[in-house]
Amino acid sequence: MTESVDRQTAATRLRAADDILILSHKNPDGDTIGSATGLCLALQALGKTAAVLCSDPIPKMYNYLDITWYDGSFEPAFVVAVDVASIQLFGENNNVQDYVRRANLCIDHHGSNAGYAYATLVEPQAAAVCEILTELIPDNLGVPLTPQIAACLYTGLATDTGCFRFTSTTAQTHRMAARLIEAGADIGRLNEILFECRSRSRIEAEREALESLEYYCGGRCAMICLTRDQILQTGVANAELEDLTSLPRSIEGVDVGLTLRQQPDGSFKISVRTSRSYDACAIARRLGGGGHARAAGCEISGNLDNAKRAILQEVEKELARQDAEAEPRH
Amino acid sequence: MTESVDRQTAATRLRAADDILILSHKNPDGDTIGSATGLCLALQALGKTAAVLCSDPIPKMYNYLDITWYDGSFEPAFVVAVDVASIQLFGENNNVQDYVRRANLCIDHHGSNAGYAYATLVEPQAAAVCEILTELIPDNLGVPLTPQIAACLYTGLATDTGCFRFTSTTAQTHRMAARLIEAGADIGRLNEILFECRSRSRIEAEREALESLEYYCGGRCAMICLTRDQILQTGVANAELEDLTSLPRSIEGVDVGLTLRQQPDGSFKISVRTSRSYDACAIARRLGGGGHARAAGCEISGNLDNAKRAILQEVEKELARQDAEAEPRH
Secondary structure (H helix, E strand, C coil): CCEECCHHHHHHHHHHCCCEEEECCCCCCHHHHHHHHHHHHHHHHCCCCEEEECCCCCCHHHHHCCCCECCCCCCCCEEEEECCCCHHHHCCCCCCHHHHCCCCEEEECCCCCCCCCCEEEECCCCCCHHHHHHHHHHHHCCCCCCHHHHHHHHHHHHHHCCCCCCCCCCHHHHHHHHHHHHCCCCHHHHHHHHHCCECHHHHHHHHHHHHHCEEEHHHCEEEEEECHHHHHHHCCCHHHHHHHCCCHHHECCCCEEEEEEECCCCCEEEEEEECCCCCHHHHHHCCCCEECCCEEEEEECCCHHHHHHHHHHHHHHHHHHHHHHHCCCC | CCEECCHHHHHHHHHHCCCEEEECCCCCCHHHHHHHHHHHHHHHHCCCCEEEECCCCCCHHHHHCCCCECCCCCCCCEEEEECCCCHHHHCCCCCCHHHHCCCCEEEECCCCCCCCCCEEEECCCCCCHHHHHHHHHHHHCCCCCCHHHHHHHHHHHHHHCCCCCCCCCCHHHHHHHHHHHHCCCCHHHHHHHHHCCECHHHHHHHHHHHHHCEEEHHHCEEEEEECHHHHHHHCCCHHHHHHHCCCHHHECCCCEEEEEEECCCCCEEEEEEECCCCCHHHHHHCCCCEECCCEEEEEECCCHHHHHHHHHHHHHHHHHHHHHHHCCCC
16 A cells, blocks of 8 residues: 655655666656656756666657666665556566565556555646646755756656647646746757657658558547558657557547557557547556556557457447437436 | 837727727638637627628638627727738738728737737737737736637637647747636637547548658758649648648758648649748748748749749758858858
């Protein structure tokens, strides 16, 4: 059973600690890596030894982040996980699992956080962990936001909200963005890197995806699919494909958008995106995955037909369940 | 010569006026129509007669805006233009030009505003006219932001900044977004309408555009082109094509992105988008167009080859000019 803590308690424990190891989730995104790096820089500004550890390499686009990677040069005395909802999400590489079981603190914005750490700060209404840290670092930890820290936190805030498009975006999210800009985050450059730069191979993958587009459930479900061969042929990076997952849901009349990407082991990674009133997490959870209400994911082994059949079955169930709830009973 | 006024003076004149006609620019976008409608609702809340007039119909996606169209039922005693930088931009339909010459007030965020109105409030640092009105309406005009007014103003704020992506976005832009959310703007619904809904025909046009993609100037210029036939075949609305204009510039290594759309009269409407350090407006202006530093446009008559040749010549000049400036002279 984890101890639920508030911001000040979390900050007080971080201030009392040293030799701090910060853990990100596997297949790192902008929020886990932005919050880890921002927190690391803030702790270093307090004169502490701190470093970041992640199971997987970070996408190339985040190269501008000034990350101190953990290289084994100190024995971690305090372990803090950021944006990691459950133990499985840490991954298996780089000996990450050696440290997971002794996580002293977890800072997260997933309401589904499993409470695996000794103490947990969860704010489910926050659009990103970086949104929490934009106040926690200066107001509770007492470290002024430098342009460098602001760039880290803007990275997570902007990527986790699809640049302030997703429903998770609140007035507080925008207010934190304003604060980061005032602290010196160069959002012109960051937005160009994060949202306005697509490689030629990504463009090629987009064309392939558009050609694979299929409609199901009377047009209420759209699916794009990229096989391993197609992914390799276009040369597109996995991280670049992430953006494509919003495409099928964005089509008029589509309530559930599915993106199937074949993994190196042949299994299919499925991204589920839903419009309001439909629960992406419920669909993904029934296939062993998870996530948020509008964006979730799961993996299905087996061939493409099996994967399609399995996910479409769950989509149909969710559409039927919600429609039944929406209609008054007679 | 126009009189330059501040927010309070503009608000005082609006408070003193009645029978107010609000003018938008032709081919209306989210900012001109959002600010016109928001201002109209605010003036009506003060008990005034007010209505909106625009040369062209508004794109279908803005149907949720509660617009009081001018129907000739009152004789305008005060004319205010919003987001219209010059007289030509008013258009020629709906007798708009009858009122332009007696514009009492213009509220704009284009530094290039021609000063055609009797009094002008220009704030070039504002990302949108709606950003100005988010403070002007409650703080100067004294009308509380209703959820309805907030939805109008969010529409302009979000669309003119590409949902807070463009370099025009500032801390103030985000702070105004926060204020509009708190005033009741349903951004979940609005963002879905404005940014996450693409018709099947738009998707079809996107595929056509990707197939037309060409690179010039050693990959520093990318061009997509849709002929009139292609546009008609896909059935895509002109307004939907607007979004596509950001595609070519978004490709890695591309400094100038061009989108050519053939108009009903055979001429080509060219949208110019540039990365930092290159001036889209300079390119468009030399062909009789105009706009902002990163986003501008012009029209060229003649066949496709002529249009391509003319615009590429100006692109090459701009690339060469900037590169010469960037390199120190020996």
